Amino acid sequence: xxxxxxxxxxxxxxxxxxxxxxxxxxxxxxxxxxxxxxxxxxxxxxxxxxxxxxxxxxxxxxxxxxxxxxxxxxxxxxxxxxxxxxxxxxxxxxxxxxxxxxxxxxxxxxxxxxxxxxxxxxxxxxxxxxxxxxxxxxxxxxxxxxxxxxxxxxxxxxxxxxxxxxxxxxxxxxxxxxxxxxxxxxxxxxxxxxxxxxxxxxxxxx
Amino acid sequence: xxxxxxxxxxxxxxxxxxxxxxxxxxxxxxxxxxxxxxxxxxxxxxxxxxxxxxxxxxxxxxxxxxxxxxxxxxxxxxxxxxxxxxxxxxxxxxxxxxxxxxxxxxxxxxxxxxxxxxxxxxxxxxxxxxxxxxxxxxxxxxxxxxxxxxxxxxxxxxxxxxxxxxxxxxxxxxxxxxxxxxxxxxxxxxxxxxxxxxxxxxxxxxxxxxxxxxxxxxxxxxxxxxxxxxxxxxxxxxxxxxxxxxxxxxxxxxxx
Numbered sequence: 001x002x003x004x005x006x007x008x009x010x011x012x013x014x015x016x017x018x019x020x021x022x023x024x025x026x027x028x029x030x031x032x033x034x035x036x037x038x039x040x041x042x043x044x045x046x047x048x049x050x051x052x053x054x055x056x057x058x059x060x061x062x063x064x065x066x067x068x069x070x071x072x073x074x075x076x077x078x079x080x081x082x083x084x085x086x087x088x089x090x091x092x093x094x095x096x097x098x099x100x101x102x103x104x105x106x107x108x109x110x111x112x113x114x115x116x117x118x119x120x121x122x123x124x125x126x127x128x129x130x131x132x133x134x135x136x137x138x139x140x141x142x143x144x145x146x147x148x149x150x151x152x153x154x155x156x157x158x159x160x161x162x163x164x165x166x167x168x169x170x171x172x173x174x175x176x177x178x179x180x181x182x183x184x185x186x187x188x189x190x191x192x193x194x195x196x197x198x199x200x201x202x203x204x205x206x
Numbered sequence: 207x208x209x210x211x212x213x214x215x216x217x218x219x220x221x222x223x224x225x226x227x228x229x230x231x232x233x234x235x236x237x238x239x240x241x242x243x244x245x246x247x248x249x250x251x252x253x254x255x256x257x258x259x260x261x262x263x264x265x266x267x268x269x270x271x272x273x274x275x276x277x278x279x280x281x282x283x284x285x286x287x288x289x290x291x292x293x294x295x296x297x298x299x300x301x302x303x304x305x306x307x308x309x310x311x312x313x314x315x316x317x318x319x320x321x322x323x324x325x326x327x328x329x330x331x332x333x334x335x336x337x338x339x340x341x342x343x344x345x346x347x348x349x350x351x352x353x354x355x356x357x358x359x360x361x362x363x364x365x366x367x368x369x370x371x372x373x374x375x376x377x378x379x380x381x382x383x384x385x386x387x388x389x390x391x392x393x394x395x396x397x398x399x400x401x402x403x404x405x406x407x408x409x410x411x412x413x414x415x416x417x418x419x420x421x422x423x424x425x426x427x428x429x430x431x432x433x434x435x436x437x438x439x440x441x442x443x444x445x446x447x448x449x450x451x452x453x454x455x456x457x458x459x460x461x462x
Binding site (some may be wrong): 008009010011012014017018046047048051065081112115117118120122124143145147148149166185188190191193194200 | 399
């Protein structure tokens with residue numbers, strides 16, 4: 001069973017909808033036992049970093065998530081804010097992240113004359129930097145929807161699975177062992193995003 | 207990035223309508239059917255606006271929205287009758303990507319800050335309906351039935367400062383006319399803010415979409431009539447340019 005962690009800050013309906021379309025069983029939960037027995041985890045979400053990070057702590061889910069992801073090596077997909085929560089910290093807030101990735105979250109900032117408004121909203125090509133579980137080996141003609149003011153900065157460039165460009169190149173997707181993440185919203189990226197979820201669903205469970 | 211092209215769908219009594227200068231709503235179809243067609247056309251984003259909710263003093267029809275959002279494989283922004291953080295949060299949870307505030311952003315500006323704080327700026331659109339008044343534009347609300355006395359430029363700056371992540375700027379004077387965007391209005395607002403501005407009102411051709419981005423400086427181009435009507439007699443036919451056509455349209459306008 002795929003467990004979508006319900007921290008109350010996400011477009012979880014859209015994610016569940018994608019999985020349903022793929023015929024994959026999923027459940028939205030904040031229950032520790034359910035998370036502890038998950039085959040796969042999805043940490044989705046849009047919203048503010050502190051709200052979501054604080055909510056995971058309030059719900060007492062941090063240790064059970066750490067066990068699942070770091071010890072049991074459960075395949076885990078973080079989407080948008082969900083991926084940012086996997087970092088150590090964010091410029092958006094004061095709360096600590098989960099720290100599964102050696103990364104921090106930074107805000108886009110451009111001079112007015114650059115004509116790059118923030119948040120960054122729109123569709124981008126996402127060329128994979130290397131082979132990874134979420135992307136086909138050939139990138140083909142795909143594009144993904146972004147809606148974010150903050151992005152991940154990985155200390156280990158090997159964690160970056162795909163990049164996108166807005167003013168400069170940033171991490172559009174990450175991959176480290178069982179940990180996967182996308183800054184874009186595959187659940188709102190038509191057939192291109194469906195393919196990302198299809199690949200996640202097809203991964204062997206822990 | 208190729209600028210987004212965004213169909214705007216107006217909800218009334220469970221159906222879709224299209225207005226001219228915010229009046230004379232004409233029935234153009236069923237929302238679920240329209241969303242399915244726009245899925246097939248791989249539309250960039252959809253905006254759904256319930257044009258009666260605020261005037262009727264009611265909240266969004268959440269069950270209808272859940273059904274519509276469940277069919278949408280593109281991002282959906284919704285506006286109409288949202289006046290508090292709790293409603294905005296529920297809409298996001300049921301599958302809407304962005305919430306749009308219009309009247310409530312004026313009567314309760316603190317709600318803008320609260321939603322931005324709780325749900326993040328990327329989730330929050332402030333919709334501004336602009337009516338030409340003298341040499342400038344005045345903000346109107348309640349489907350343009352109420353004047354506010356607020357200058358559009360001042361209001362746009364205030365909303366961006368409070369945490370709006372995007373402005374949906376609609377020219378009431380051009381709505382449904384298909385005579386082209388009010389480029390002066392768009393330029394006036396774009397000059398003042400650092401957040402994305404989605405221009406709406408007046409698009410009559412694909413060339414208009416390109417010009418509001420190139421000449422107006424809009425981040426994205428939205429339109430209603432253009433995507434639901436076809437031909438001189440305005441037969442209802444949902445349409446949207448292909449990805450190839452969108453790329454060709456913006457050509458040199460694409461930045462990154």
